[in-house]
Amino acid sequence: MKLIFAGTPAFAVEPLQKLHSAFGVSAVLTRPDRPQGRKGILTPPPVKQAALELGIPVLQPESLKRDPSVLLQAGGALLVTCAYGQILTQEVLDMYPLGVWNVHASLLPAYRGAAPIPRVIMDGCRETGITIMKTNIGLDTGDIFLQEKCPVYDEDTQESLSSRLSSLGAELIVKAVRRILEHDVTLTPQGEGGFTCKKVVRTQVDFAKSAREVSCLIRGLSPAPLAFGICHNHTLNFYFAHEEKTESSAPFGTVLSASPKGGLVIKCGEGAVRVVEVQPSGGKRMSVRDFLNGNKLREGMRFDQPVL
Numbered sequence: 143m144k145l146i147f148a149g150t151p152a153f154a155v156e157p158l159q160k161l162h163s164a165f166g167v168s169a170v171l172t173r174p175d176r177p178q179g180r181k182g183i184l185t186p187p188p189v190k191q192a193a194l195e196l197g198i199p200v201l202q203p204e205s206l207k208r209d210p211s212v213l214l215q216a217g218g219a220l221l222v223t224c225a226y227g228q229i230l231t232q233e234v235l236d237m238y239p240l241g242v243w244n245v246h247a248s249l250l251p252a253y254r255g256a257a258p259i260p261r262v263i264m265d266g267c268r269e270t271g272i273t274i275m276k277t278n279i280g281l282d283t284g285d286i287f288l289q290e291k292c293p294v295y296d297e298d299t300q301e302s303l304s305s306r307l308s309s310l311g312a313e314l315i316v317k318a319v320r321r322i323l324e325h326d327v328t329l330t331p332q333g334e335g336g337f338t339c340k341k342v343v344r345t346q347v348d349f350a351k352s353a354r355e356v357s358c359l360i361r362g363l364s365p366a367p368l369a370f371g372i373c374h375n376h377t378l379n380f381y382f383a384h385e386e387k388t389e390s391s392a393p394f395g396t397v398l399s400a401s402p403k404g405g406l407v408i409k410c411g412e413g414a415v416r417v418v419e420v421q422p423s424g425g426k427r428m429s430v431r432d433f434l435n436g437n438k439l440r441e442g443m444r445f446d447q448p449v450l
Contacts, residue, residue, distance in 0.1 A: 143240070143323060144168045146218040147198075152188040153259075153308045154224035157245055159192060160312035161222060165319060167198050169216040173227050174202045210234050220322065222315060223277065232279050240322055242277040245311040247304070249273060249289055251336020254282035259307065260300045261339040263362035266354060267294050270303070272311045274318040276329055281338060285329035288318050296357075299364040299382060346448040347371045349395040353385040353413030360415070368421075371408075371445040373397070376438070381419035381427060388414040395445040406430045408445060 147158050148171035161167055170193035178185040186194075193200050203212045210233055213221075220240035223230070225247075235242050248258035249271040262270045274288040292310055294303060321327060344367040347356055360369045360380045368379045390398055392409045399407040406417040421427045422437070 143220060144218045145319070146171060146213070146216055146221045146238075147189075147193075147224070148172070148221060148226040149189045149224040150187045150227045151225050153247065153304050153311075154189050154226075154245075155192045156308045156312040157222070157224045157315050158189060159196070160316050161319065162196050162198065164316045167193075167196075168218060169199045169201055171201045171203075171206075171213070171216075171226065174204055206234055207231055210237075213237055220319070222319070224311065224315070229281065230277060230279070235277060235279065243287070243315070243318060243322070244275045244277045244282070244284065245315050246273045246275055246282055247307045247311065249291065250275060250282060250286055251332040253339050254336060255338040256341045257339050259304050260342045260362040262294055263298055263300060263303060264342075264358050266358045270294055270307070272307060272314050274314055283332060285331050287321075287327060287329055288314055290314055296384065299361045301365050343367055345369050347380065347445070348448050349408060349445055350411045350447065353410040353415050356410050356415050357383050357385050360417075364419075365427075373439060373443050373445045377423040378439075379421040379423075379427075380417055381421065383415040383417045386414045386416045390414070393444065395447065397439060397441055397443045397445070400434060400439045400441050400443070402431050402434045406434060406439070 145165050145167050146169050147161060147167045149158060150173045170189060172187050172189045175184050175186045190200050201212050201216060203209055206228055213234060219238060221238045221242040224245040250273040253261055269291055271289055271291040273286055275284040275286055278284040290310060292307055342363060345363060347369050360383045363369045364381045370377055370379045386407060390409055394409050394411045396409040398409055398414055399405055407414050417430055420430055420433050
């Protein structure tokens, strides 16, 4: 059985590694190298780096829709996709006698689309999971093969939840491929309902919302694209914050504490958030304790409201 793997970000690395260990992956399909950082250094995606370390040939077409011939040349009986980043055409789906199977980071039909991991945190969900789905030409609408749940903790960021889901996805796709090879497959249509989540973008915090909502937004967008606030013309990116009770009657957005000893506490519409990690404009990521040594943020200052 010749297996082809398609994936791009770090989330897809462990599934690739586990599949290669269990079955051997013949070729890896990933997105082209892109400029990264302020200097625009051309950087390979994480899956390419992992594939090269494993000695697997790598294919990087700009668009499979325009040129699927690269897959015809690679051959293969089964294709596994995991956060690849391109919609597959029916022509591509028809190339694989054993099907095309996707590792998706949600409990479908909920959270279809490009950003299921940050969205479940931003929405305050307590549970998510992995779905192994037989791919069709829709956007994450194919029939469900396997699912497994995963808790979402109050301490989770997009980064930590993604790491756990990647490990779970790796275990589940190996189990799925074994059953596919044994012809032990029962599919369940997704049916009606469900919804598609949009790509996340850098977002200014609205402190008029509850501490729970603010904390979920900050954690869901960490470590990228990040939530931020503006206070006295200074922009501050937030990496982590948790909810905190307060008796203060100060307006939302007010800085209740801004000292190395007391930390950074900001009033919300309901409750407050204690910010733990930040990045000042033009600076580096750091602990709040380090940031509050010598900065101009003071108790009583107020963060701006987002401009609608």
